[in-house]
Amino acid sequence: EAQVTQNPRYLITVTGKKLTVTCSQNMNHEYMSWYRQDPGLGLRQIYYSMNVEVTDKGDVPEGYKVSRKEKRNFPLILESPSPNQTSLYFCASSPGQGASGANVLTFGAGSRLTVL
């Protein structure tokens, strides 16, 4: 089944404890992206990647890191989480430029993160 898989789905952590949210897609998509969703603020893009080794900042990149060493994986790293990063996080992917449906996103199920 074509899908985007995120882990963990739920996580409670404490301020300053580094964590990684993994994201993997099995559709050979070039484009991958991370969003956070907060009440009243909709979905905001954190980082995106057009292809392997190519990443760029979205609208709210502060406090986050990403890497794209392989096409299928796009982990989100919080080096020193803070309470304002408590949110619902979504990873998404799409085929990429020039492909049919290039910018139609397939979303993961979400990762609910709480930072105490």
Place this chain on the structure above:
Amino acid sequence: SQQGEEDPQALSIQEGENATMNCSYKTSINNLQWYRQNSGRGLVHLILIRSNEREKHSGRLRVTLDTSKKSSSLLITASRAADTASYFCATFFKAAGNKLTFGGGTRVLVKP
């Protein structure tokens, strides 16, 4: 920053009625998309309309686009309880970076 603004923010209707929600945006676009989200789950793509199209249909969904007014509408006909969800519009403009910019969403409750 949000590109699309949905209206209304929330909508409650009876099963069988039609649901209409609107999206306004600020900049030029290449396409506009609508997504559905069930209760904190991942978003699911519903329909895409390109900037040179005015109307598109998919099953019980009808989308219109008015680029002169920078607005779009999503109509769900003959709604069902299973249509209860949040609906988001998202705009894509290649020159602004290869990303979709989402609005705040419309919460739709379909009562049986």
